[in-house]
Amino acid sequence: MTSDTRAARFPPVKPDGKSLDIVVVGLGQAGGNLAAEFYRRGYPALALNTAETDLNALEEGGLFPAMPAERRLYVGLDGYDGAGADPGYGRDCVHAHADRIRSAVMKMGGDADCVIITAGLGGGTGSSLAELVNVLADEDLPIVALMTLPTEGESALAKVNAVRAINEIVDAPLLGWVFVDNGRIASLNQDISVVDYYAHINGQIVHPLDALNRLNARSDVRPIRSFDGEDFRKLLLSGGVLNYATTQIPKISTDEVVGAVKDCLDASEIMPGGFDMARLSYVGLVIEAPESALAEAPISTFEEIAETLKDETAGAAVYYGIYRTAKGSTPTVRLIASTPSLPHRIRQVLGDAKREGMILGEKVQEELPTLELGEISSVELFRTRTRPSERPRKNRAGGGGLGRRPADLVDDIAREIGGSRRPSMLQEADDAADALGARGWAAAAPGDPGRAPAPRWSPRAWWRRRR
Numbered sequence: 469m470t471s472d473t474r475a476a477r478f479p480p481v482k483p484d485g486k487s488l489d490i491v492v493v494g495l496g497q498a499g500g501n502l503a504a505e506f507y508r509r510g511y512p513a514l515a516l517n518t519a520e521t522d523l524n525a526l527e528e529g530g531l532f533p534a535m536p537a538e539r540r541l542y543v544g545l546d547g548y549d550g551a552g553a554d555p556g557y558g559r560d561c562v563h564a565h566a567d568r569i570r571s572a573v574m575k576m577g578g579d580a581d582c583v584i585i586t587a588g589l590g591g592g593t594g595s596s597l598a599e600l601v602n603v604l605a606d607e608d609l610p611i612v613a614l615m616t617l618p619t620e621g622e623s624a625l626a627k628v629n630a631v632r633a634i635n636e637i638v639d640a641p642l643l644g645w646v647f648v649d650n651g652r653i654a655s656l657n658q659d660i661s662v663v664d665y666y667a668h669i670n671g672q673i674v675h676p677l678d679a680l681n682r683l684n685a686r687s688d689v690r691p692i693r694s695f696d697g698e699d700f701r702k703l704l705l706s707g708g709v710l711n712y713a714t715t716q717i718p719k720i721s722t723d724e725v726v727g728a729v730k731d732c733l734d735a736s737e738i739m740p741g742g743f744d745m746a747r748l749s750y751v752g753l754v755i756e757a758p759e760s761a762l763a764e765a766p767i768s769t770f771e772e773i774a775e776t777l778k779d780e781t782a783g784a785a786v787y788y789g790i791y792r793t794a795k796g797s798t799p800t801v802r803l804i805a806s807t808p809s810l811p812h813r814i815r816q817v818l819g820d821a822k823r824e825g826m827i828l829g830e831k832v833q834e835e836l837p838t839l840e841l842g843e844i845s846s847v848e849l850f851r852t853r854t855r856p857s858e859r860p861r862k863n864r865a866g867g868g869g870l871g872r873r874p875a876d877l878v879d880d881i882a883r884e885i886g887g888s889r890r891p892s893m894l895q896e897a898d899d900a901a902d903a904l905g906a907r908g909w910a911a912a913a914p915g916d917p918g919r920a921p922a923p924r925w926s927p928r929a930w931w932r933r934r935r
C-alpha cells in the first residue's frame with residue numbers, strides 16, 4: 469500500500485478528533501455508568517440493564533453522565549427490576565433480548581473500529597457479559613471487554629460471580645480484555661464523597677484510553693515521533709489483557725520512563741497489580757513533554773529507554789510516540805501494553821472467592837433451627853386474615869448465584885488468554901508475535917489442559933473479512 473492510499477484509508481484522525489471509532493455497550497449498572505462516561509466524552513454508547521432503576525440513574529440531572537432514553541435498553545424479564553446478583557437470570561435476560569440487543573448494537577457500531585463492552589463483575593447482570601459476547605458472536609465485531617473486579621470488602625457471592633464470569637470471558641472470542649481493580653481504586657480515592665465516587669472513578673478509568681485516541685487531534689501537542697491511529701488499533705485489538713495508564717514523571721531519563729512503566733504494570737492505580745513485564749507482547753509508550761524537558765534528554769536517552777524496554781519485556785513489539793507539548797511543566801507518560809497472561813491479582817481474587825464462597829455455600833445449606841415456642845405458637849394475633857400476596861412468583865431458569873446449592877466454584881482461572889487462538893490481529897502483528905519465538909503467542913497460550921479446546925478462531929481471517 470502506498471503512503472497516499474494508506475493515508476486515504478486510515479486518516480490520522482477522524483473528523484471528530486478521534487483516531488479510532490470506538491463504540492461502547494454497557495451491561496448492568498457499572499457497565500451502564502461506564503458507557504455513560506464514554507458517551508459524555510463523545511463516544512456512541514448504549515446501556516443495557518435488567519433494572520429500570522439502574523437505567524433511570526442515567527437520566528438528565530442525575531449523579532452520572534446522562535444518556536438519552538433511546539440509548540438505555542431495558543432487557544429484563546417479566547417486568548422485574550435487576551438480577552439480584554444472579555448471573556443465571558442475567559444470562560436468560562440477555563438471551564431473551566438477543567435480537568433487540570444485536571440490532572441496537574449493529575445500528576450504532578456495525579462499522580466501528582472497536583466495540584468496548586463494559587460491566588461490573590460481581591452483580592448478576594454484568595457478570596453475564598459472556599452471554600452478550602455470544603449474542604454478538606456472528607457479527608464479526610472487534611470487541612474488547614472492560615470489566616471491574618469486586619473489592620476485598622464485597623460479598624463472597626460477588627467474588628464467586630466475578631471469578632466465574634472471568635473464566636467465561638477469557639475464553640470468549642474477543643480482541644482485548646481490560647480488568648479494572650475497583651479495590652485498588654477505592655484504596656487510592658478514600659476521600660471522595662460517596663455521592664460523586666463512581667462518576668469520579670469512571671472518569672479515571674476511561675480517561676487514559678480517550679487521551680490516546682485523541683492525541684493526534686490536540687492543538688497543544690506536536691509529534692516528534694507519532695503514535696498514530698493504527699498503532700493504537702494494534703495495541704487495543706492485540707488479543708491480550710491490556711494495561712493502560714497515564715502518569716507524570718519528573719524528567720525524561722531511562723530510570724524514570726522505564727520505572728513508570730514498571731509501576732503501572734506492577735501496581736497500577738486502576739488495573740489489577742502483578743502484570744509480568746517479561747510476558748508483554750506489545751507495548752505502546754507515548755512521552756509527552758514540554759520543550760525544556762525534551763531539551764534535557766539527548767537522543768541517546770531514548771535509545772537507552774528502547775533497549776532497556778526490549779530487554780525487560782524479552783522482546784515485546786514496542787510502538788513509541790514522542791510529543792512536544794505547549795502545556796505543563798512535567799513530562800507525561802501514556803502507556804498501553806498487552807499480554808497473553810492474567811495479572812497476579814486475579815489469582816488473589818480467585819483465592820478469596822474460593823475461601824469465602826465455600827463458607828457461604830455451606831451456610832445457605834444449613835436448615836433453619838426451629839424454636840421451642842410452647843403455647844404462644846397457637847395464639848391468634850389478628851381478628852381477620854390477610855389476603856395472600858398477589859405479587860407474581862418469579863420462575864428463574866438456569867443456575868448462577870449461590871442460593872441453590874453449595875458453590876460450584878471455579879477451580880482455576882485459565883492463566884492464558886484465548887486457549888488455542890492466536891490473538892494478534894494483523895499480518896504484521898502476527899509476524900511480530902512469531903518473532904517473539906518461544907515466548908510468542910503460540911507457545912505462550914496453551915490454555916488450561918482441563919478445559920475443552922477453544923473454538924478455532926483466526927484473527928487474520930477476521931481482519932480480512934472486515935476489510
Ligand SMILES: Nc1nc2c(ncn2[C@@H]2O[C@H](COP(=O)(O)OP(=O)(O)OP(=O)(O)O)[C@@H](O)[C@H]2O)c(=O)[nH]1
Nearest residue numbers: 496497498501551552553588590591592593594666
Ligand atoms: N467502577 C465502577 N464500579 C461500579 C459502578 N457501579 C457499580 N460498580 C461495581 O460493579 C460491581 C457490580 O455491581 P452492579 O454493576 O451494580 O451489578 P449489576 O451488573 O447491575 O447486577 P444486578 O444488580 O445483580 O442486576 C460491583 O462490584 C460494584 O461495586 C460504577 O459506576 N463504576
Ligand SMILES: [Mg+2]
Nearest residue numbers: 497519522550
Ligand atoms: Mg444492578
